[in-house]
Amino acid sequence: MNISGFAARKGSPDMLAYSTAKAGVARLTQTLALEWAPYGVTVNCVAPGQFPDPETGDPAQVTASRERAKTSIPLGRVGELREVGLLALYLISDASAYMTGETLYLDGGLSHA
Known part of the structure; x- marks a missing residue:
């Protein structure tokens, strides 16, 4: 799991x-997701916004x-650190075993605003 x-x-700007x-x-x-998929390894990324x-x-x-x-944030609040931890737990669990190569933006919609 990577952090972006x-x-x-x-x-x-700047x-x-x-x-x-x-x-x-x-x-x-x-790239790592494609390289490591044949070995059954998943690689995903968490991209937090304001925490x-x-x-x-x-x-x-x-x-x-x-x-x-x-x-400034569509959901009208900053993130709570617990939310990053819960997403990380999901990504390292078997529940995400069929997901690889994804960057999950945990930013309350900021990256779409």
């Missing part, structure tokens, strides 16, 4: 290197991020 970011799908790197991880996921961590981030920045999300 919503910038793999949607670039932003984020050239970051967006390029994240897109590279998504393409790496697709401010109240435990490690500046409380004022976390609050500001949550407020901005109400208008």
